[in-house]
Every structure is written in structure tokens, then in C-alpha cells.
Amino acid sequence: MPEPVLRLYLLGQLNKEQKSRTLIIFGEYKSLRGLSRVTLTDDSLKTLLDSIASLRGYVEGGFPPIDRNTLAKLGEQLFDVLITERTKELFLLATGEVRGKRQFLPLEIVAEDFEIAGWPWEYMYNSASPGFISQDFHPVSRSIFSMTSRSPLRQKRGPVHVLIILGVPPDDKYTTPTEEIKVIEAVFKTYLGREFAIHVLPAADYQKLQNGISHHEIDIVHYFGHAQFDYERREGFLSIARPESEPFRLYAEVFSNLLVNSHVRLVFLNACKTAQASPADNPARSSIAASLLDRGIPAVIGTQFSLPDVSAHSLASTVYIGLLTGRSIGEAVRVGRNAMWFQDKYQFYDWGIPVLYSTNPAQVLFTPRGEQLGWAKAYTSASAEGGQSLLEMLADVSTPGAPSIVVESTRPADTKSRVTVALIDIDAKVGFLPDMANLANRSQNYFHFEVVYIPVPSGYVRTDLGEHWQTFVPRLKDVFLGLPENLKVDYVCGLTQHMIAGESGGDKFSNHFAALVSDNVTNVFVISTYDLRRYSLEAGESFTRAVFGLCLAMLVFSDPRWKIDFHEETAGCLFDYCENRDDIIIGLKKKSFDHKKCRDKIKDPALLAAIDAFYTLDFSTDDRDHIDVAG
Amino acid sequence: VPFRRRGAVGLHISSETCCIAVEIHEYGFGSRDPHTGFACGYVNHKGRIVVDTQTQLASLTDHEARQCLDRIVSAMNATNPDLQLTSPNELGDILKDIAVSHGNLPFTPRRDAELSDTPKAVRLVLLEFLEDPNLRARLEAALRSDRPTLIDPITGALVMAGIIVVLTTRFNLKYKRGKEGKPEIEASVGRDASSEGIIKKFFGLFSSSS
Numbered sequence: 051m052p053e054p055v056l057r058l059y060l061l062g063q064l065n066k067e068q069k070s071r072t073l074i075i076f077g078e079y080k081s082l083r084g085l086s087r088v089t090l091t092d093d094s095l096k097t098l099l100d101s102i103a104s105l106r107g108y109v110e111g112g113f114p115p116i117d118r119n120t121l122a123k124l125g126e127q128l129f130d131v132l133i134t135e136r137t138k139e140l141f142l143l144a145t146g147e148v149r150g151k152r153q154f155l156p157l158e159i160v161a162e163d164f165e166i167a168g169w170p171w172e173y174m175y176n177s178a179s180p181g182f183i184s185q186d187f188h189p190v191s192r193s194i195f196s197m198t199s200r201s202p203l204r205q206k207r208g209p210v211h212v213l214i215i216l217g218v219p220p221d222d223k224y225t226t227p228t229e230e231i232k233v234i235e236a237v238f239k240t241y242l243g244r245e246f247a248i249h250v251l252p253a254a255d256y257q258k259l260q261n262g263i264s265h266h267e268i269d270i271v272h273y274f275g276h277a278q279f280d281y282e283r284r285e286g287f288l289s290i291a292r293p294e295s296e297p298f299r300l301y302a303e304v305f306s307n308l309l310v311n312s313h314v315r316l317v318f319l320n321a322c323k324t325a326q327a328s329p330a331d332n333p334a335r336s337s338i339a340a341s342l343l344d345r346g347i348p349a350v351i352g353t354q355f356s357l358p359d360v361s362a363h364s365l366a367s368t369v370y371i372g373l374l375t376g377r378s379i380g381e382a383v384r385v386g387r388n389a390m391w392f393q394d395k396y397q398f399y400d401w402g403i404p405v406l407y408s409t410n411p412a413q414v415l416f417t418p419r420g421e422q423l424g425w426a427k428a429y430t431s432a433s434a435e436g437g438q439s440l441l442e443m444l445a446d447v448s449t450p451g452a453p454s455i456v457v458e459s460t461r462p463a464d465t466k467s468r469v470t471v472a473l474i475d476i477d478a479k480v481g482f483l484p485d486m487a488n489l490a491n492r493s494q495n496y497f498h499f500e501v502v503y504i505p506v507p508s509g510y511v512r513t514d515l516g517e518h519w520q521t522f523v524p525r526l527k528d529v530f531l532g533l534p535e536n537l538k539v540d541y542v543c544g545l546t547q548h549m550i551a552g553e554s555g556g557d558k559f560s561n562h563f564a565a566l567v568s569d570n571v572t573n574v575f576v577i578s579t580y581d582l583r584r585y586s587l588e589a590g591e592s593f594t595r596a597v598f599g600l601c602l603a604m605l606v607f608s609d610p611r612w613k614i615d616f617h618e619e620t621a622g623c624l625f626d627y628c629e630n631r632d633d634i635i636i637g638l639k640k641k642s643f644d645h646k647k648c649r650d651k652i653k654d655p656a657l658l659a660a661i662d663a664f665y666t667l668d669f670s671t672d673d674r675d676h677i678d679v680a681g
Numbered sequence: 682v683p684f685r686r687r688g689a690v691g692l693h694i695s696s697e698t699c700c701i702a703v704e705i706h707e708y709g710f711g712s713r714d715p716h717t718g719f720a721c722g723y724v725n726h727k728g729r730i731v732v733d734t735q736t737q738l739a740s741l742t743d744h745e746a747r748q749c750l751d752r753i754v755s756a757m758n759a760t761n762p763d764l765q766l767t768s769p770n771e772l773g774d775i776l777k778d779i780a781v782s783h784g785n786l787p788f789t790p791r792r793d794a795e796l797s798d799t800p801k802a803v804r805l806v807l808l809e810f811l812e813d814p815n816l817r818a819r820l821e822a823a824l825r826s827d828r829p830t831l832i833d834p835i836t837g838a839l840v841m842a843g844i845i846v847v848l849t850t851r852f853n854l855k856y857k858r859g860k861e862g863k864p865e866i867e868a869s870v871g872r873d874a875s876s877e878g879i880i881k882k883f884f885g886l887f888s889s890s891s
Contacts, residue, residue, distance in 0.1 A: 103760045111756025112822030224744065224829055278833035281758070281767035289833040296794070297833065322832035356755075356830040395828050 053153055053378055053412035054080050056144050056188075058132055060161040064095075071095075073166075077137035079144040084136035098127050102169060109355040109399055118398045125175025125182055132159070132174065149187060156380035156411035157183070160193045165329035167192070168337075170354060172402040185388060185401060189380035191411040192325075194334050196344045200409050203315060203348055206269060206416050210246045212238065213268045216253050217275015217290045217297075217321065225359050230274040230320065233367045241374035241418070256290045256298055260308050269416075270316045271309065274362065277321035277338070284328035286338040288321065306341040315415050316379070317342050317350045318369070320362045325352030325405035339407045349379045349408040349415060357403055361393045365404060376418040380411030445502075445536045456537070457484045457501040460491070468498040470539040471605065474530075476506050476521070478545035478579045486594045493667045496660035497605065502537060504529070511548060516560040520551035523567045523576050530567045530574050541608065543601050544576035563628065564604050572608040577601055581631065589638035596638055598664055599624060606661075612651045621645045624661070641665060734817065737824050738807055743800040745827070750803050751834045752823040753810070754842045758835060763858075764849065769838035772845055774863065775856060776887070779848070783880050787888040792837045799840065802886045806843035809879065813851045844883050852876055 062073040070091045077084040090098070101124040108116045133141045148155040157174075161167040172190045174183050184190045214234065216227045231250060238246040251262045253275065263271065276289040276297070287299040309317070319325075319338060327333035333340035339352030351369065368389035372382025387401040445455060456472075475483055487499040510525035526544065533542045544567075551560035554569055564577040577600040579593075586596040603624040607614055616627040622636045623645030643649060643661045652658055741749060758766045765771045773790025780788035793799050810820035836842050848854045857865055 103762070106759035107756040108822075110759055111752035111754075111819070112826035113753075113756045113819045114760065115822065225831060274831075276831050276833045278835065281765075281835075282770075320831070322830055356832045358828040358830055360828070362831060397828075 053156065053380075054144065054148065055156045055158050055380075055410065055412050056141065057158045057160070058137060060132065060159065060163070060166055062162060064090075064163045064165050066095075073131070073163075075132055075134065075137045077140040079140050082140060082143070084140035086135040086137045088131055088134050090131070094127075098124075098131075101127060105170060105173075105399065106355065109397075109403070121173060121399055122175045122177075122180075122182070124170075125173040126177050128169060128171060129174040129176055129183070132171070133176075145187065154187055154189060154378075154381050154384070156378070157188045157190045158193050158408075158411055159190065160195060162195065164327065164331055164333065164336075167194070167333050167340075168327045168329055168354075170402060172354070172405060173399075182402070184384065189384035189406070189411060191380050191383070191406040191408050192340070193407065193409065194332075194340050194343060196334060198344055198346050200346055200348065203413055203415065206315070208245075210238070210242060210270065210416065211268045212246065212248045212270040212272060213262050214248060214250045215256075215259065215262075215271065215273045215275075215288075215290075216250065217273060217277070217288055219253055219291055219293075222291070225275070226363070227274055229363055230366065233363045234272065234370060237367050237370045237374065241371065253291045254293065256292075256300070259300075263308055263312055263314070267313045269313060270318065271314050272318045272320065272366070273324075274320045274366075277319070277324050279323045279326045279328075281328075284331050285336050286324060286326055286341075288319070288324070288338065302338040302341040303335065305338060306345040306347075309342060309347055310345045312347075315348050316373070317347050318366065319350065319352045320357070320366055322353055322356040325350075325354050325407065337407075339405060343407040343409065348410070348413065349406065351383060352405050352407065353403050354405045355399075355403050358393070358395070358397075358400065360395070361390045361400055361403075364389050364393055373416050374418065376414055376416070378412045378414050379408055380406060442536055445538075455502050455504050457487075457503070460484050460487045460500040467495075469496060469541065469605075470498045470500065471541040471543055471601070472502045472533065472537045472539045473499050473601070474502045474504060474533070474542060474544045476510075476526075476544045476546045476576070478547045480545060480579070480597070483545075486597070489594070489667070490598055490664070494660035494663040496656050500537075500539070502533075504533075512551060515551040515558070516549065518561070518580070519548045520560050521546040521548040521576060521578070523550060523552040523565055526576065527567055530576075531571055534573055540573060541605055542574045543604065544574075545579055545597070546576055547579055549580045550576055550578045561631065563631070563634065564600050566604075566608070572610065575604045575608065577604060585632070585635050586638055589635045591638045595664070595667065596634075598667075599637065602661060602664055606652065606657070612653075614648055614651050617648075621647075623648050734821055734824065735811060738804070738811070738820075743803070746800065746803050746807060747834070747839065749820075749823045749827075750807055750839050750843050751832075752826055753819050754839060754846060755835045756819065756823070757846050764845065766842040766845060767836040769836060769841065771863075772836075772838050772841040775845060776841060776884075778865075779854075779880070780884055783877070783884075786880070786884045788884055789887055790838075790841065791887055792841075793834075793839050794837065796840060796886060802840045803843070805882065805886065806840055806847065809847050809851075809882075813847075815850050816847060819846075819850075840886065847879070847883075851879070 057078040059076040060073055061076060062071065065071050070089050072087050072089045075086045075088060077086070101120070104114050104116055105121065105124060107113055144155055159171050171192065172184050174190060175181070176183050212234065214231055218225050218227050220228050231248070235248055238248065249262060251259060273288055275291070277287065278289060279286045280299070280301070283301070285302050287301045288305060289297040290300055291297050325337055325339040327337035327340060334344035335341060337352070339350040342350045365386045369382045369386035372385045373379065377385065383404060383406045387404055390396065390400045393400070473483060473487055480486070484501045487501050490497070490499050507525060507529055510522055512520045512522040515522065530542060530544065534540065549560065550562040550565045551558065552565050553559070559565070562578065564575060566572060567574045567576060577597070579597060582596045583593050586593045606612060607616065607625065614625060616625045617623070618627050618629065620626045620628065620633040620636055622640040624637065624643060625645070625648050626633060626637050628634045642665050649658070738746070754766050757764065769790070769792050776790065777788055780786040796802050807820065810816040
């Protein structure tokens with residue numbers, strides 16, 4: 051489930067000719083809607099605009115001087131414009147909900163008025179719960195009114211291709227482009243191993259930009275270099291250095307057109323003012339970042355002011371780490387903002403310089419390798435609850451590749467026509483059990499065996515019930531009896547390396563080869579592999595056949611239709627009780643199920659065919675598990 | 682420590698005067714000691730180097746001086762968006778009006794790249810910021826915010842923009858937008874000795890022979 055987003059639409063124009071103007075704020079969170087109106091008088095608007103101008107002046111040239119408190123006051127003004135009356139209720143309600151779940155609540159802001167759209171919303175400050183909301187639970191992002199249709203992002207498969215466009219030569223005296231490449235490469239190498247490719251487009255080759263984007267299936271376009279906003283043309287541009295010539299200006303519109311219909315899912319503009327827009331124009335035309343969003347790029351990271359060179363590297367590396375570890379784009383930018391704190395010559399406003407334009411701040415652009423988002427969240431949630439919830443979640447094998455207690459290779463798509471048996475290796479440590487199951491599955495059409503590994507309760511091994519250690523099956527009852535339902539199987543067969551002890555009809559028993567876990571439930575049992583390797587070796591048979599022989603005996607015994615019970619007589623039959631445990635060798639030596647008394651009780655030819663198939667099965671592949679008798 | 686700037690080469694401490702001197706590698710002005718050719722700073726009672734603004738300016742490289750002027754103009758542009766400090770054409774028009782009102786001073790609008798000695802022009806403008814408390818505050822703020830940033834100059838006519846900043850602040854020069862959106866001077870620069878000196882100095886950069 052994607053994170054919920056609180057979307058705030060600011061409707062109305064900032065008509066400066068009037069003495070006051072009313073703006074409408076429409077808030078949307080899940081299925082909830084809230085509408086507020088806010089009136090900006092001449093005085094309140096002037097105060098707000100002066101504060102914004104002062105912030106810009108201070109960031110760009112240190113004048114007029116402001117401090118953190120001044121910034122907080124501006125942030126409070128911005129907060130009060132947007133979060134008021136019903137939208138405030140919505141904000142509080144949504145915040146309460148996500149904080150309870152330890153989630154983030156991204157705020158997406160869309161403004162109709164071009165000037166309002168350019169206000170520094172990232173600095174919103176909540177005085178009721180003192181703090182800049184972008185820094186804690188509410189990564190602020192921006193969006194635009196756009197008619198461009200966007201299909202939902204599909205999960206990225208295969209290597210991630212990054213195109214780094216350098217706006218400055220590698221040996222630039224005043225910036226550090228090689229450092230930027232090094233930092234990005236290190237992050238991708240750490241998190242993707244070899245599953246990425248970085249293509250660098252040097253400033254000198256800027257004419258090849260279109261080819262660079264088209265040739266490879268580029269996922270990320272990363273720009274590092276100078277940029278500026280052209281106040282005359284009212285459009286932002288990337289400034290690409292040219293030897294012996296004025297820099298080439300790659301304007302917002304031209305640049306965004308290069309990326310139309312591309313596979314690019316993120317554009318990172320690590321340069322100054324790349325998200326600045328003209329107050330008189332649609333950001334979709336004037337701002338580089340918004341223009342890219344309008345052309346269908348799902349996420350664009352830009353900057354609203356000048357960006358210090360040193361902060362640029364830490365911002366890029368932290369954002370990419372966030373993205374490659376499966377964080378949403380909004381959260382990755384939030385983490386990137388906070389990482390800027392640790393830079394040399396850090397200024398109190400630095401964290402608010404980056405701006406995220408996105409179609410959805412909660413979207414995850416890159417799922418971590420070896421993990422799939424769909425199940426990852428369910429897994430995390432079940433892990434938190436633990437116990438039965440976790441077991442149920444892990445028993446679900448509907449998502450290929452998801453973590454499961456069921457060995458995937460032993461779970462075919464369709465088992466409807468077969469009797470399904472879950473083989474649970476409690477502690478028998480049969481390493482090739484999945485291979486055995488697959489072989490057994492191929493040899494007949496009656497049963498289907500799947501291998502399952504589950505956590506078992508401690509204390510099931512008893513040392514006080516016989517000469518040897520015993521697996522005391524009543525101890526397994528609580529976990530095992532629910533398994534047929536959880537695993538959606540007909541039978542559950544546990545394998546233990548110890549002999550089996552238990553209680554039946556009030557009597558205790560021990561040293562058994564097999565036993566039901568409970569007298570009342572006939573489809574859950576445990577079989578013992580104790581001494582089975584030695585017995586099978588002595589009988590000249592495979593260990594696998596010995597294991598499946600026991601399992602098969604319990605399966606038929608558990609089926610009430612046949613009314614078969616284990617007999618005292620040792621007849622080399624599947625159902626020999628084997629009071630003397632060594633008698634099992636006689637049964638193992640048998641090459642067919644020919645004990646007429648028992649065979650005649652089974653009326654189902656398919657089941658008989660399956661039993662016969664087991665007898666003829668070549669289990670020679672389990673040579674790996676042979677023991678050296680002499681040793 | 683300002684002396685660690687590029688272009689400031691060599692560090693000499695005179696034991697007698699407790700004076701720290703920095704040899705100015707590039708074009709310097711004002712604070713250069715006439716005897717030693719060094720710009721001077723002093724060690725205060727806490728042992729820290731104290732450098733006056735003049736010395737700081739002198740120790741800037743050409744690139745840093747240009748960035749400093751860019752920061753001043755950018756801050757001014759942010760707080761006074763009506764000034765239109767970024768349009769070379771408009772800046773040229775305003776200065777042309779002033780040239781006319783001061784006895785038709787020879788003036789050809791020029792972008793920075795078209796000036797004969799841009800570094801000198803930049804420093805000349807910056808130096809003028811020292812003379813007025815309001816301007817000095819802007820200069821000192823710009824010198825403090827000296828982090829390298831990934832930005833192009835706000836305009837290709839930084840020198841003309843800097844001159845407008847000086848004139849509007851020092852002489853209360855005002856202009857408004859005319860009907861066609863063109864800037865029109867509302868209050869012109871007075872013609873006292875001080876202003877005449879500055880105007881001549883500035884417009885000397887734009888005479889056709891420069």
C-alpha cells in the first residue's frame with residue numbers, strides 16, 4: 051500500500067489591485083475532503099511578501115539579515131495560509147493517523163496563482179507543534195495543474211541507467227564535478243552492485259544530449275553544473291560551459307522537450323534555482339523542474355535558491371541512498387534535506403533549498419533489489435504483530451519471489467486434483483528434502499508434497515521419556531494443528547531426527563517411528579528419521595524411500611476410508627508396527643506393497659498406483675546422504 | 682580566515698608591528714600599503730586576525746569579486762523586484778537617462794563581456810559600496826556569504842546593475858514604469874560635487890574610448 055498523501059489545492063488569484071483577496075484551499079486525504087477560505091488583507095499580504103523577499107535576499111546575498119526565528123515566523127505565515135479551518139482539521143486528523151503508524155504524511159501543494167506557486171512552502175512551520183514540518187513528518191512537495199496523462203510507474207527491472215549531464219568541465223576551478231560523479235557512483239555500487247550503468251555527458255558534448263537520453267533506456271537524468279533564472283525571458287536555464295565561448299543556455303522548455311516520451315523516472319537538477327518560476331508565468335513553462343513534470347517526468351528534484359557546491363554532493367548521495375533502499379521520493383528528499391545539516395558552512399535555511407516536483411510524493415521509484423514492495427510491507431506489518439499473523443503471511447505463496455516458509459520449487463500452480471501434503475523438517479536436517487519431494491511428485495499423480503520450514507516451539511525434545519532423546523509431539527500441538535488450514539494442505543507431516551514420544555488414550559508412548567500429533571486430529575503427524583539412514587543402508591535401500599515409506603504409511607493410516615491400522619505382525623508391510631525397531635529393515639527390503647490383508651482394504655486404484663510407484667521409484671539421487679558404516 | 686583566499690599569496694608577520702600582510706596577487710586597490718604593496722590586517726587582543734572590509738575586498742580574486750557583486754545584485758533584486766536589475770537593455774536605458782541629465786556624458790551601454798577591463802570595473806563598483814553605510818552593510822553581508830554556489834551571474838551586465846544599486850541607494854534615485862513598461866526616471870541624481878565625482882568615475886567605464 052502506498053503512503054497516503056495530503057493534497058492541498060490553493061485556488062484563487064493574488065489580485066494586488068484589491069484591498070483583500072480570498073483564496074480557497076481544498077484539502078484531500080484518502081476519501082476525506084476539506085475546504086477552507088483564507089483572506090489575505092493588504093497588510094498581511096505585504097508582510098508575507100516582504101518576509102519572502104527578505105529570505106530570498108538573505109540566501110542570495112546575505113542581505114537583509116535574518117535568523118532562524120525570522121524564518122520560523124515566515125514559515126508560520128505560510129502554514130496559516132494553507133492549514134486553516136477545515137484543512138487544519140484534515141491535517142490534524144491525517145497527521146494523527148500516520149504518526150500512530152510511524153509513517154510519513156507527504157504534503158503535496160498545487161497552487162493556481164503563479165506567484166503563490168513559487169512561495170517557499172518547504173519552510174512551513176507549525177507553531178502548535180513547534181517545528182518545520184518538512185523536516186519531520188511532512189515532506190512538502192509541489193505539483194502543477196497539468197493535462198498530461200501519466201500512467202502509473204511500473205516496477206523497475208534490470209539495470210538502472212543514469213545519465214549525468216555535466217554543465218562544467220571536469221577540471222572546473224570553482225566546482226567539483228568529478229566529486230559528484232564519484233559520490234553517485236559509490237552509492238549505486240553499494241546498493242545495486244553491478245545492476246547499474248552511469249553514462250556521463252561532458253559539457254563539451256552537450257549537443258549529444260538528445261542521443262544520450264534516447265540511446266540508453268535512461269531512468270535517471272542527473273544534472274550538475276551552473277544554472278540561473280533568466281528574468282528577462284522569465285524562464286530558467288541550465289548553463290553549460292563551452293570552451294572559448296559564452297555558456298550555452300539550455301532553457302526549461304527546450305530541455306523538457308528532450309525528455310518527452312522518455313523512460314526517465316527521475317530528473318535531479320543539482321544546480322541553482324532550477325525550480326524557480328516566474329511570478330507572472332505558469333511554472334510549467336518558466337521553471338525547469340515544473341516544466342519537466344508537465345512533460346510527464348514523474349519526479350523532479352530542483353532548487354528554489356542558490357545551492358552551495360558542497361551541499362550538492364551530500365544532497366545527491368543521500369537522496370539516492372533513500373531511493374535505492376525503497377523509500378518514497380518524498381521521504382528520500384526529506385532525508386536529503388536533513389543530511390545537508392552536516393555540511394561545512396551550513397546555514398540554517400539550507401535544508402529548504404531543494405524542491406520536489408512530483409506526480410505523487412509517495413511513489414517508490416526504485417524497489418530494492420531482491421525485494422518486492424507488495425509483500426515487503428505486509429511482511430513488516432506481520433513481523434511487528436508476530437506469532438500467527440507472521441505464519442499466515444509466510445504461508446501465502448501467491449506472490450512469486452516473496453519470502454515464504456514453503457519452498458517455492460515444491461509448490462506447483464495447480465494441486466486441486468491431488469492430495470496435498472506439507473513436509474515440515476522440524477529438525478531432521480534433510481538438506482535435499484525439496485529434491486526428494488519433487489522426485490516423489492513426478493513419480494505419481496495422487497499426492498503432492500511440498501516442503502515447509504516453520505519455527506517450532508522450544509522444549510519439544512525430552513530426555514526423560516526413554517533411552518534416547520524423544521520428540522514429544524503434544525508439545526507441537528499448538529503450532530501444528532492449525533497448519534493444514536494455514537498452509538491450505540490436506541495433510542501435515544513433520545520430520546524429526548529423534549524418536550517420537552507422546553500420549554494416546556491417557557497412556558504415554560515413546561521410541562516410535564511415527565505418531566499423530568493429537569488423537570482427535572488425523573491429518574497432522576510426525577515421523578522419525580532416527581536410525582533410518584542406518585536401516586536403509588542395511589536394507590540396501592535409499593534413505594529417501596525409507597522416509598517416504600513412513601510418510602506414506604501415516605497418510606493411508608490417517609485416511610478414515612480404509613480403516614487400516616498398524617499391525618503387530620512384521621510382514622514387510624508399510625503398516626508393520628515394528629515393536630522391535632530393527633524389523634523395519636524387512637519392510638525396507640520389500641520391492642512391492644504386497645501384504646494382501648492391507649492392500650485389499652484400499653479400494654482406490656489411484657492410491658494403490660501411487661504406493662506402487664513409490665516402491666519402484668529410483669531414489670539413487672540421495673547418495674549425498676549416505677553414511678559410512680565402517681566409520 | 683580571509684587570507685586563505687585564492688590569489689592571496691604569501692603571509693608575512695612583522696614582529697614589530699604585529700601586522701599581518703598579504704601580498705595581493707591580482708589587481709588590488711585602496712588598502713594596498715603604499716610602502717610595502719601589501720594589504721594589511723591586524724591581530725586583535727584574542728590573537729585573531731582582524732581584517733577590515735577594505736582589506737577583504739582587496740584580497741578577493743577577480744572571480745570572487747565578481748561573485749561578490751553578483752550576490753549584492755541578487756539580494757537587491759530579490760528585495761526590490763521592481764528595479765529590474767537583470768535586464769541589460771533596461772539598465773542601459775536608465776543609465777542613458779542619467780548620462781543625459783548630467784550634461785550628455787558619453788555613454789555606450791555595455792555588458793560585462795564588452796567592457797575593456799571588467800575586473801577593474803567590478804572592483805571600482807564594489808569600492809563605492811564602502812562609502813555609504815547602507816551599501817556597506819550589503820557589501821559586508823555579501824562578503825560573509827562566500828560559499829561557492831552552482832549559479833551563473835544573475836545578469837550579463839553586472840557592472841551596470843551594480844552602478845544602479847549604488848545610485849538608487851546613495852542618491853535616492855527612483856524610477857517608475859512608463860505606459861509601455863519602460864523605466865522612467867522619477868528623481869534624478871543630484872549634481873553636487875560628490876555625486877558628480879561618482880558619476881564621472883562610473884561613466885568613464887562606458888565612454889566609447891574605454
